[in-house]
Amino acid sequence: METKWLKSFVVAGKTENFREAANLLFISQPSVTVHIQQLEEYLQIQLFKRDNGKVSLTAEGKFFLKEAGEILSKMEEGKQNLKLFSEKKNVKINIVISPMLVESTLPQIIYQFMIENPTFEVILTVEESERIESLLQNGEANIGIGLTPSNSDFIQNELIHSSPMQFVVPLDQYDDETGVNFDIEELFGTYPFFTNHISSIFPNINLLVKDRFSFVKSISIPQCYIVKRFIKDGLGISFLPKLIIRREMMEGRFNVIPFNEFELPFVKIYMQYKLNDHNTFLIREKILNSYLD
Missing domain, CATH: 3.40.190.10 (Periplasmic binding protein-like II)
Structure with a gap:
């Protein structure tokens, strides 16, 4: 069963006029007649009554008109869905x-x-x-x-x-059981301070730290992942955005402690x-x- 047969049948069934159907489909009237005959042969059912050049739907034709319309609609829907799938696949x-x-x-x-x-x-x-x-x-x-x-x-x-900046220090500086308070000044005096990895977020960080802790020793490290690794290894302290230390915080690989010496920005x-x-x-x-x- 071909699509053109169904299209000719649906239009001819609605108009009950093969000439008018041909005009609407932009094909010749003989083509419409052939399509209907081929469809009837395929279905082995008479769809039109023919009487002195006039045509009208049989009871079976009226029943199949709705079915044919649904088949064409489903085929068009499938065609559009396939097109969308193909476009999506190629994106x-x-x-x-x-x-x-x-x-x-x-x-x-x-x-x-x-x-x-x-x-x-x-x-x-x-x-x-x-x-x-x-x-x-x-x-x-x-x-x-x-x-x-x-x-x-x-x-x-x-x-x-928007992620808050956190003050991150090595794990051995805090005892979860005793809850010993941190001495911020002692931390800056004991460990080198890693900087430069947050210069675009916190451009005046060095000035603020040195103004508050003039004795601090700074080390410039541009990559955050290296800063994290060094802190986990107990080699220094720094500020890091919360969004990149989530796993380490959950696994307890270093300490994140309150910092109130100056306001920390959000990333x-x-x-x-x-x-x-x-x-x-x-x-x-x-x-x-x-x-x-």
């Missing part, structure tokens, strides 16, 4: 995140999206936050997630998370993408609705 999404976010739960969130949506191809790369805007504008990235918003009128910014995480980029909607929703800390 490639390039996501760029800042180095700090590698240590957060964001990679796991993106990985979970890939598992839930196997028809999407997601490529994840790491770049400094300052480069994200140019990568979006050049078409090298579809989504950028970093620490600074874009100033472009063609790029949408969404604040997706703001921005998601950027080009306006009207509908292909990235699903994964943006996944990220927005997920918990980063």
Whole structure:
């Protein structure tokens, strides 16, 4: 049973006029007649009564008219669904995140999206936050997630998370059973202070620390993951955003203690993408609705 047979039958059945059906279908009247005959032969049922050049639906024809219409509708729906599936399957999404976010739960969130949506191809790369805007504008990235918003009128910014800065010290400085208070000044006198990894978030951190603890010894380390490792190994102290030390806090690998010497900032995480980029909607929703800390 061919689609053209059904189309001719449905239009002819509604008009009960083969000539009018031919005009509506933009085909010849003989073609409509042949399509109806082929359909009747296939079904082995007479669908039209023919009387002196006039046609009308038989009882079976009236019954099948509804069935044929539903078949055509279902075929069209299937065609559209297949098209959407094919378009979705061919969507490639390039996501760029800042180095700090590698240590957060964001990679796991993106990985979970890939598992839930196997028809999407997601490529994840790491770049400094300052480069994200140019990568979006050049078409090298579809989504950028970093620490600074874009100033472009063609790029949408969404604040997706705000994480408090935490004062992190080696594990051996605190006894959970006795609850001994920390001596902040002693900590800065005992351990080197790791800095530079948060310079874009907290540019005046060195001045504030040295103003309060003039004796402090600073060590510049640009990567957060190295700072975390050194603190876990008992080699120093620093400030780190809560969103990148979640696992270590749960596993008790170092101490996070209150710090009231001066106000600590929040780390703001921005998601950027080009306006009207509908292909990235699903994964943006996944990220927005997920918990980063």
